[in-house]
Amino acid sequence: MKRSNRLAWMGAIALAAIVLLTLLVAPNNTKISTGSTFNRASDGYGAWYAFMQQKGISIKRWQKPFSDIQAENSPVTFLQVSAYPRETTLDNQEREWVEKGNTLVILGAGARVTEAEFSTMQKSPQGEIKIDTRRRYQKANSKQVDLGDRFGAVVWEKNYNKGKVIFSTTPYLAANAYQDYLSNFKYLASLVTEKGNTVLVDEYIHGYKDADVRKKESEGDLSSFFAKTPLFPILIQLGILLLVLTWAQNRRFGKPVALETPVADNSEAYIQALAGVLQKADSTDFVVEMVGKQEQLQLQKALGLGQVLLERQALINFWKEKTGTSAAELDAVLKLQSHKQPISERELLSWLGKWRSIREIRNS
Template sequence: MKRSNRIVWIGAIALGVIILLTLIAAPNNSKINNGSTYNRAPNGYGAWYAFMQQQGTTIERWQKPFSNLKTEKSPVTLLQIYSTLREPVLDNQERKWVEQGNTLVILGASRQVTAADFSTMQQSPFGDVKIETRRRDRKAKQQQVSLGDRFGAVVWEEKYDKGKAIFSTTRYLAANAYQDNLSNFQYLANLVTNKNKFVFVDEYIHGYKDADIRQSEGQGDLFSYFAKTPVLPILVQVGVLLLVLIWAQNRRFGKSVALDTPVVDNSQAYIQALAGVLQKAESSDFVLEMVGKEEQLQLQKALGLGQIPLERQTLLNRWVEKTGASAAELEAVLKLQSRKRRMSERELLSWLGKWQIVRRQL
């Protein structure tokens, strides 16, 4: 494969890995839609919103900051269905707005878990309302409780001058999952339409914004959108990678020189690897036995005695007859080999040296 093609392939693989990691590590914003009227899932409120429209209720999605409500004529009701539980305490801005005669309905008030059953049917003027939470407010007074039991309040209200705030410990009071419990839909409808007020459903807290709001918050252009998604980091990474590839393609100091691939001697490589294993295992007895047998066979072949292992005395007699040398040298290496004991590295090298002396005398 050419160098340029190799760089392109490496770059493509690296880019794929970067994109995959970016998408996996990207934050998951699906939870923000819990309670949204745009959400058709069981935890959404799309069915209840359609129910309210069919009833002829004056209802509208609010996709602006809470501070913009002051421009609306009072009294109105704002329904906030939180994706995560919030404390049932109004801040200064909310309190002032409620005191003007408006109603703030908050579904998803954080209260302590009690010993109540998770799923209960709470009595209301519209029939039994299905409640699935163990959270109860124990501080609410009896006259404030709209739904509750002996463990505390599930839905309660608090007065603020001309207006009031209504809290619910469950976020799913009339979620899509309760379409078969019409009492839930009717009960929430009564909470928000009391005294025929205009009803807003807060979608701003779920991330939905009107075009003018997005523009004022610097989210009107494409770059601003990309800046809040995983797409922008991907584009930056692609740009950096392209610059690296361009630099690599144009970095030339002369003609490319192909490197010679060394020829690998598989037999030698195998022998070296096996020797390394035997050395670590301190298996000198195995080396002594195997090398000794091979040396003896090579000696027999040189003496014209064939490849069948012979008795030591027969080999010694033939050695003396053929070389005229003393049998003591050969007998020493054969005797050491027959002991089959572990040897130190120095002893093993000495033994191999003696075999070299024997071979030279042939």
């Protein structure tokens, strides 16, 4: 296989290996924007956020870690739309914050899948709420359930001292996909504005961060990015690439092709060497003599005249008799070789050309 084709195959295999490895090892961040108010897709909350602003409700996007909310003096309602089902238990930091009188609203809480219909309409003071999930929370008592059916709760709340947590089994309670169901938008608005608290929407969990946060977390430049990049996937990719390169340098892609041993032509090599020597010695007369004899013998053989060199005139007469053509060129070549004097290279080439013409006439 040609080297260019081998390199092409090598590059294609290396690229395919890197792409495959990237797909297998790289973290799946395709759902990180689910629930974000910056997201205009069907699973985003951009339409609901605009709805809240049009209603004149004070709402802000929060692009900092949860721990930074601790500095707030007034009660806060903090809305989190989780891209993945999260536990219904709080960590110590969240629990302490809620117990101070704040409200945490979690859309996308973990719950088991039941036999409920996937699409249902749940009754509420704001109207019928469209719910698309079979997940139901079955450990809440009737006082805690805000939306639900016989299979369990869809939306429920749990008190923690002065504050409370509101859970929803669906993260799409008021997503962009439900713009035709205004009651869904109103219902979520009622949940977050129930106590008249400052409303914050968590965008930090969707990857949006304030400039000071990015700087604090050392994500502002390329060097810090590489410093935080996991080395294991990179090392695996480099290892596969090195293996492919090593294999390509030592093996062909395809059946091995045996090299043909060139056949040495001693006669041709001798003739070329002798021609080089004669050319340097300017011995054209020797070339004319030797070549002329061989050409004349071949001509006599073709005319049936034997292997003894004839006189020039005798050969000319036989040529005319046998071929019926002019013997001018034959006479010219025979005269030149009988002079036995050095000639120029141009004259030598002309002389050889005339012998070629004679052979063509002879063979025709």
